[in-house]
Amino acid sequence: MMASNNNNNNHPNSAQNRRLAPLSTPRMIATPNRRATSTEPFSARLSASARRNAAATPHARAAIRALDQRRAALFTPGRTRRRSLREQRETPRDVLRNLSRVLAPGTTTMSSSSSSSSPNKSHGGNSTLPDINDDDFDDDDEFPIERPRFSLPLGPEDDDDDDLKPPRLSGLEDENYTATSIELPRRAWSEAPLGRASLNSARYSDYIGPELQSDDVGIDSGFFPPPALDDDDGGPMTLDEQTMIERLDAEVARRQTLLGRQSDFGPIHLPEPENESTFMMGGVESPARDQTMTGAIEEGVEQDGTEADAPQMYDYDSDGNEPFGVPDLNEDDTNDTGLGEDSRLNETTMLSASRPATQTFEFTARSRSRRGKPGKKISRYGIEYPSLPPSVVKRLATTFAKTAGMRNAKISPDTLDAIMQATDWFFEQLGDDLSAYARHAGRKTIDESDMVTLMRRCVDSQRQTSASTTPFALAQRYLPRELLQEMRMSAPITSKAPRKKSKQSRDGEEGEEEVT
């Protein structure tokens, strides 16, 4: 730098010029890029300043600066540059290398204690390299390595080239159900229809009835070809039109014999009478859809209906069978399901005589308020059961809503429906739990100890009430008096109830009595 600065004394104006000085050395090589940018004659000083002015863009400026620096590094003579280079060279790696040079004469090789590595060591210091080299040498000796081909193959005979393997599906081969199955739309819990069977048996879609596990493609197979099309394994991809037409005709005929329904769209009426609160979107299919799918669905529905042995799908009805004090809404039903005439007929023929009340599936929007219709719900064990009368539920709900601080404690019919649904689920869960306890104890009768156990578990788990809260204190608070009498009567009888519990309960009871 300093030497070049001496050459550039006539332009002492800027440090940049001083730094750019090596450009003026006559050995400088002009790059074509630079020639292109600078139209000036190749005189170094002028070209440098002119280029700097001409390079408008910062990129060009940076590139020129880089070039200049490189050249300066090349052509600066003197010890300063060398010294700086030496400083650069002293990286930690160099330090380590120096250390190794110092330490190398004094070190001895250690023999490792493990026996497995000894043959490798006898083979050579670097155990992995010689194998590769041997292979390479063999390849070189026997066949020369094939020259890679840079052109795309034209003919089909090139397909069996080893270099071009056809793409392969990884793991999703045939007979993989999950590859072909479609997850059907699920309903968010908060918007769940009231009549879902139970909490525990959450369905995977709104489609109820036919479990289409036999047909490996689900209902909504508009995205995939129906499986029947895959079955005819003609080599060419063109579909045989004859077979297509035949199959369609056959399906149509079968459908007509099954249901006699003409419309392909709209609701599908399942003939199960109890399940009025789940609804199917029959019109999901697009108009161009193959008709065989609806046929399959309806066929499955028919089979389910005739077998009629799936009570747990249909059992728990949301809407109470108690009359809500509202007149029967059957005419509402007929208005709802305009398409349901023939299916209603079918259903009535299929119904057992014990259940003359015909209730069709409803496909209308859920916003329509549902009222209970007379009819009993069937539990998981096939036992009919009523639900609590809505008046009782409403009274409780109103009271507790007042307690909860709602100013307007009125319960709307929709809310009452939801509460009734929750009530049904609650009693279902209660029955399940109690029966589990009773069977665990080897009983066939649900005892009071089961109930005490259940409530204590609940109290323990939620910690919403203090541990000293006994069922009897709660009963004092929440139950009518005449029932308290019976609880008091029955408490000493159940010896299976924990004694500590019963003592506490008696104490609490007395305390409660004194308070009231």
Place this chain on the structure above:
Amino acid sequence: MAPGQKMYPRATVKKIVKAHSKCNVSKNVDVMMFLDYALFMQTLMKEAAIDSKQAGERSISAKSVKKVTADSLAKFKG
């Protein structure tokens, strides 16, 4: 404010649980069942009231009841 000043259909409760459990229900257990149910209703209405208030509704709506049903049921799972 005693909520249960009136009677409730005892036989109905007994029938419901009997159908769900396929077990016999001994004599006075339904009282405690109804007590449990009352507690459940209290929880449900409390949660629903909170939810409705958060949603800015004046009375308890069916939507909030549905929303809190699962949690309330899970609280009372034995």
